[in-house]
Amino acid sequence: MLPVLGVGVLLWPALPANAAPRHFEKHFTVQGKPVVVIQNIGNGRIEVKSWRNAEVVLTGTQASSKISVDSEQVGDRIDVSSNLIDPTAQPTEMEANFQLTVPEETELQLKTQTGLIYVEQVIGDMTLESVAGDVHLKAVNGYIIVTTKSGTLVCTSCAGKLNFNSISGSAQLLQPALSNVNLFTTSGNILFDGDFVRTGLYTMNSGKGVVEVRFSSNDSFDLNARTATGTVDNQAADFIKPDSHGIKHLANKYTKGFFGTIGQGLAKVELSSYSGTIRLLRRD
Amino acid sequence: MPSPVQCHDVLEAIEVHGLSPLPETVREHLSDCPECQGIVADFECILSTAHQLPAEVEPPARVWLSLRAQLVAEGVIREDAIPASIPVENPAAHASWWHGFSALLHGRAVAIASVGVLLFAAAVFEVRHNSVLPVHPVTTSPVVAEKSNPTQFPIQPPAPAQPQPTAAQVLRDSGATLRTQERELHTAQTAGTLPTSPVDDSLQQDLVTLDAFIADCEQHVQANPEDQLARQYLAAAYQQKAQLLAEMLDRGRSVN
Numbered sequence: 273m274l275p276v277l278g279v280g281v282l283l284w285p286a287l288p289a290n291a292a293p294r295h296f297e298k299h300f301t302v303q304g305k306p307v308v309v310i311q312n313i314g315n316g317r318i319e320v321k322s323w324r325n326a327e328v329v330l331t332g333t334q335a336s337s338k339i340s341v342d343s344e345q346v347g348d349r350i351d352v353s354s355n356l357i358d359p360t361a362q363p364t365e366m367e368a369n370f371q372l373t374v375p376e377e378t379e380l381q382l383k384t385q386t387g388l389i390y391v392e393q394v395i396g397d398m399t400l401e402s403v404a405g406d407v408h409l410k411a412v413n414g415y416i417i418v419t420t421k422s423g424t425l426v427c428t429s430c431a432g433k434l435n436f437n438s439i440s441g442s443a444q445l446l447q448p449a450l451s452n453v454n455l456f457t458t459s460g461n462i463l464f465d466g467d468f469v470r471t472g473l474y475t476m477n478s479g480k481g482v483v484e485v486r487f488s489s490n491d492s493f494d495l496n497a498r499t500a501t502g503t504v505d506n507q508a509a510d511f512i513k514p515d516s517h518g519i520k521h522l523a524n525k526y527t528k529g530f531f532g533t534i535g536q537g538l539a540k541v542e543l544s545s546y547s548g549t550i551r552l553l554r555r556d
Numbered sequence: 557m558p559s560p561v562q563c564h565d566v567l568e569a570i571e572v573h574g575l576s577p578l579p580e581t582v583r584e585h586l587s588d589c590p591e592c593q594g595i596v597a598d599f600e601c602i603l604s605t606a607h608q609l610p611a612e613v614e615p616p617a618r619v620w621l622s623l624r625a626q627l628v629a630e631g632v633i634r635e636d637a638i639p640a641s642i643p644v645e646n647p648a649a650h651a652s653w654w655h656g657f658s659a660l661l662h663g664r665a666v667a668i669a670s671v672g673v674l675l676f677a678a679a680v681f682e683v684r685h686n687s688v689l690p691v692h693p694v695t696t697s698p699v700v701a702e703k704s705n706p707t708q709f710p711i712q713p714p715a716p717a718q719p720q721p722t723a724a725q726v727l728r729d730s731g732a733t734l735r736t737q738e739r740e741l742h743t744a745q746t747a748g749t750l751p752t753s754p755v756d757d758s759l760q761q762d763l764v765t766l767d768a769f770i771a772d773c774e775q776h777v778q779a780n781p782e783d784q785l786a787r788q789y790l791a792a793a794y795q796q797k798a799q800l801l802a803e804m805l806d807r808g809r810s811v812n
Contacts, residue, residue, distance in 0.1 A: 363753035386754060386755055403803075404755060404758035422761065439762045440765050458769050458792075477792075480769060500776065500785045501776065527783070544785060546769075
């Protein structure tokens with residue numbers, strides 16, 4: 273039986289209302305794979321990096337005493353939240369920035385309003401939510417769910433599965449090793465620049481934006497690209513063969529697009545846009 | 557010596573009268589019959605357990621809104637019928653599914669119970685099977701519904717079937733409901749005196765973006781009602797708008 277590390281609640285001391293931003297720091301010893309939850313009601317940046325120690329370190333700043341930053345540890349679960357104390361607080365007084373250092377294998381659930389969410393070199397499932405802040409991920413691996421309203425996702429060298437949903441935010445996937453990708457944005461753009469994992473499933477949809485896929489000649493995938501009123505810019509037509517796997521793609525008088533196979537067609541790629549542009553091109 | 561009432565008479569009496577008060581003759585039989593005493597004890601145990609369960613289990617209206625819109629977009633819902641295997645209608649409330657939407661945005665005090673979640677998950681699986689656009693999970697507050705009369709069993713008899721709206725009607729109704737909610741939100745914002753934050757401005761801008769996209773899609777779908785891709789995008793935009801309005805209302809209550 274795992275020992276319970278104890279329950280602790282930390283309330284950072286109140287500050288004078290108009291004081292300068294105050295620094296806070298807290299250490300949490302963990303034993304297994306921790307689960308860290310941060311709920312930031314106001315604005316601010318959340319930055320997460322990993323190390324090899326079995327400890328979670330939380331540092332940061334809060335803009336005023338009109339909010340409190342509270343934390344709780346129960347076993348390997350760590351909950352951190354900023355809470356409104358004074359309802360008259362102005363947006364600038366509700367800002368809290370967090371820096372987390374976590375074990376490499378950590379699950380994350382992060383939510384903020386504006387300000388960047390940055391996660392680097394963490395292995396574990398993560399749910400990241402922002403209204404207007406961007407989300408930057410680097411060398412992360414897991415089942416990743418990103419939801420923004422207008423924030424943009426930049427995912428560099430990410431592995432695992434990715435689900436992204438946004439109204440006006442864009443998504444850039446650079447050198448991905450993702451086996452399952454599901455992207456949807458109403459007016460943002462989508463860029464996929466990298467290799468398709470064999471047997472991977474990739475769905476990328478943008479209502480009004482550009483869906484651009486840059487693939488290499490070594491890739492192997494079946495492609496289905498469709499748009500209702502937009503345009504298709506196929507700059508790799510020479511590399512696309514007719515689909516030969518037996519599924520008959522019927523022409524649709526309402527949509528334009530193309531079906532085809534690159535290589536052996538081991539992965540499946542579906543691209544669509546309502547009124548934007550679908551662009552397909554080779555990297556090499 | 558056992559009374560003239562037989563064991564099967566006890567079961568009939570329970571069926572007719574419930575557990576209490578049982579007729580005198582039945583009570584006499586019970587006092588002498590350990591088998592019937594066991595049956596009655598079992599019924600009492602079931603009743604007692606049932607009373608501890610939420611009597612009404614009803615997923616949030618937003619779940620049905622999203623699901624319905626997605627089913628329409630996928631062409632699963634047809635003009636005359638809905639496949640029986642897909643639980644489109646909330647069996648506990650056969651009233652129009654969008655009627656609850658207003659209450660959702662104002663209170664969201666409706667239940668998510670295991671049955672509702674399972675139904676939703678099953679339907680989502682069914683829809684996703686042939687889906688191009690994703691069905692996005694709807695996050696809701698898991699608030700337990702108020703208990704209804706504890707003497708009632710939680711199972712409601714099925715209501716009579718109602719005429720199903722067409723796919724185009726469902727999409728139109730979704731749009732109309734969302735527009736109503738948006739107007740109410742604007743009214744509330746106009747009446748408010750608290751300052752807005754950059755986040756509020758951002759959400760407002762997102763609403764403008766969505767509205768413009770929806771208007772474009774609606775126009776296209778009206779002209780080309782069989783365009784499945786356009787219907788899918790319209791349904792997805794409705795889902796996003798529902799979530800956006802809910803978030804704006806939440807912020808109005810909690811932050812500003």
